[in-house]
Amino acid sequence: MTPLEYEYLRKLLRDQSGLDLSADKQYLIESRLLPVARKIGLSGISELVQKLQGGSSALITSVVEAMTTNETFFFRDKVPFDHFRETIMPELLHARAGRKSLRIWCAAGSTGQEPYSLGICLKEMGAALTGWRIEILSTDISQEVLEKSKVGIYSQFEVQRGLPIQLLVKYFKQSGESWQINPELRAMVQHRQLNLLHDFSQIGTFDVIFCRNVLIYFDQETKVNVFNRLAKAIEPDGFLVLGAAETVVGLTDTFKPVPDRRGLYRPSGARAAMPARPFAAGAGRMAVAGP
């Protein structure tokens, strides 16, 4: 891959998805995009770039999806789910006791491990949630990963990462070498394709937003823009959960960290310094796949 081809791909990915690759990620491009090139009979990255420059929107979608889909597994990082069980839910059960409803948004729900992990947490709470209406919305930039999430079928390898064996037996049905999450849990999660760079005001406001391991790929300006719009999509007493390597500190004062709860943030009530308009105009693509 020539430096010019690398720059072309960097710019394409930044414009289409917000993915901000540093100057030395050639290996990542090679490992993710060679399979895309070979699948359509091209010999390598150079031919792929030529084809992209020729203007194929379907191919651009494939390239963006291949570059933005990241590793994910059940209960990834564990701590956010401890926060969910021990801090977020007890507080919201109290605060929403009147209306008995909650909305949860997984902003980079990927192949479903994160929203289904939250669904399992809720199921495990049992009778405490009787009479409650809890909605989990999972969105992602990639339609392909959302399709996988909807079906909820995982390989033996995937169900062995992060998922305690008791929960596997309890909430999955085995078919051959694969495991499918049970229909009751699948029914708890709604799916929708969405690019975080675009306007997402139409999906409403949420009590809890999980937005993990997406923003790390964005440049500063994009991060600030997304945070400021997330602040408008969250209830004033809601919770925002970020990935282990992410923070709002130094970027925006619309959220403040919850003391002693790593990765957990709440709206500060401060107004965004920047107008919270969507970053990229136009319709089309969606948000980077995360945890």
Next chain:
Amino acid sequence: MKTCLVVDDSGVVRKIARRILESMDFAVIEAEDGSKALELCKNKLPDAVLLDWNMPVMDGYEFLGHLRRMPGGEEPKVVFCTTENNVAHIAQALSAGANEYIMKPFDKDIIADKFAQVGLVSPATAAFA
């Protein structure tokens, strides 16, 4: 240093497991069947047992029953590691006192994850495995 007893009739599997567990700071001892494993446990109980199911002389399931009836035999964390991958086997293992269950093939990520599940290593260790 915590000890892990690796019980498997395949020398190759024991070697792979040993390499993974030593990188996680476990002292590893090996046995090629349930009977030999039981002898080692009578001498000194390990902190963890990585246990195959199908083995000659005494299988993993029978070994687990004997272990759990020994004085102090409730203590070691037992993680099955077997090609038996159906729900019936998993349920049988759990009711006999297994703490976790790995379906072969396995890799370091899976072992680190499962060991974190049962508290043998901290989640941070698993994350950096």
